[in-house]
Amino acid sequence: MSDHQKRFEAITQKLRDHHHKITPQRLAIAKILSKSIGHPSVEDIHAEIKIDFPTMSLATVYRNIVLIKSLGEVLEIGFPDGRNRYDGKRPYPHPHVICIKCKKIVDPDLDSLDDMKSEVESETHFKILNHRLDFFGICTDCMSEKE
Amino acid sequence: MSDHQKRFEAITQKLRDHHHKITPQRLAIAKILSKSIGHPSVEDIHAEIKIDFPTMSLATVYRNIVLIKSLGEVLEIGFPDGRNRYDGKRPYPHPHVICIKCKKIVDPDLDSLDDMKSEVESETHFKILNHRLDFFGICTDCMSEKE
DNA sequence: TTTGCTGCAAATAGTTTGCAGAGAC
DNA sequence: GTCTCTGCAAACTATTTGCAGCAAA
Numbered sequence: 001m002s003d004h005q006k007r008f009e010a011i012t013q014k015l016r017d018h019h020h021k022i023t024p025q026r027l028a029i030a031k032i033l034s035k036s037i038g039h040p041s042v043e044d045i046h047a048e049i050k051i052d053f054p055t056m057s058l059a060t061v062y063r064n065i066v067l068i069k070s071l072g073e074v075l076e077i078g079f080p081d082g083r084n085r086y087d088g089k090r091p092y093p094h095p096h097v098i099c100i101k102c103k104k105i106v107d108p109d110l111d112s113l114d115d116m117k118s119e120v121e122s123e124t125h126f127k128i129l130n131h132r133l134d135f136f137g138i139c140t141d142c143m144s145e146k147e
Numbered sequence: 148m149s150d151h152q153k154r155f156e157a158i159t160q161k162l163r164d165h166h167h168k169i170t171p172q173r174l175a176i177a178k179i180l181s182k183s184i185g186h187p188s189v190e191d192i193h194a195e196i197k198i199d200f201p202t203m204s205l206a207t208v209y210r211n212i213v214l215i216k217s218l219g220e221v222l223e224i225g226f227p228d229g230r231n232r233y234d235g236k237r238p239y240p241h242p243h244v245i246c247i248k249c250k251k252i253v254d255p256d257l258d259s260l261d262d263m264k265s266e267v268e269s270e271t272h273f274k275i276l277n278h279r280l281d282f283f284g285i286c287t288d289c290m291s292e293k294e
Numbered sequence: 295t296t297t298g299c300t301g302c303a304a305a306t307a308g309t310t311t312g313c314a315g316a317g318a319c
Numbered sequence: 320g321t322c323t324c325t326g327c328a329a330a331c332t333a334t335t336t337g338c339a340g341c342a343a344a
Contacts, residue, residue, distance in 0.1 A: 170300080
């Protein structure tokens, strides 16, 4: 079974476990999130589903993302400019590398941040539950472009 | 000279260098940013200045923050829920520890992320310009409260 | 005197919500 | 048949912008 199939199963299973109804719209959203090609935005997801469900409402996308997020099956990558992106492939905190020109998001393989988390906990006495690490820069594609 | 006086001088000097007019409103905003007590939000800044300038407009706060940000003299800590916070004391990227209950923001002393930055650059071939590292958790005050 | 700044109000954009009908179970 | 979900439109909220008057240089 491929990775995205496993993720799709995990999401739909969580939905069933919590007695949420399985609607075609919900399945379509779960399917796109399970692939999360390019860390899609709500707009991206809506646009893709509209091909098969022309009446699909943006509100439905938002509501289902909130739901799936509450089940811990999608990671929200929020940006202050209101262009949030989603990752249903790796729904746990992990670093991102973001191109400030084309908005591409890449997941680098980095040694874990666990040491740093412990350091923060012992210094601040906070109970750390979560984190977010983003690097911003220019990708090779955008660097090689003129201007 | 105290730290916040130095920061206040740095900000006003940058304004003068770039030939921006020195208005009372601008100075008041620079003063609050130079202290940045508790990483204030736009709303916080506006409320504080309103005591001395009752006609101060929110738009003016926004415009001046955009300006000072463009001069590199304040760090914007954006949140997807649209409650951005500002740090004019340390206007360069640095880690934050954020209490998810009371929204307190603390600056921990951490070893630099330079090693990680190099690792990311060599792996992704991005030119990294910037980063953001936030830890989310519960502060000691909120932990000791009932419920 | 010139030019940029401020205050006000309206516009913007992403997201959320109320409601009535549709559909999953 | 019940109860949640969906689509639509309106509401919401942080932020930005147009404009006319004001004030720094």
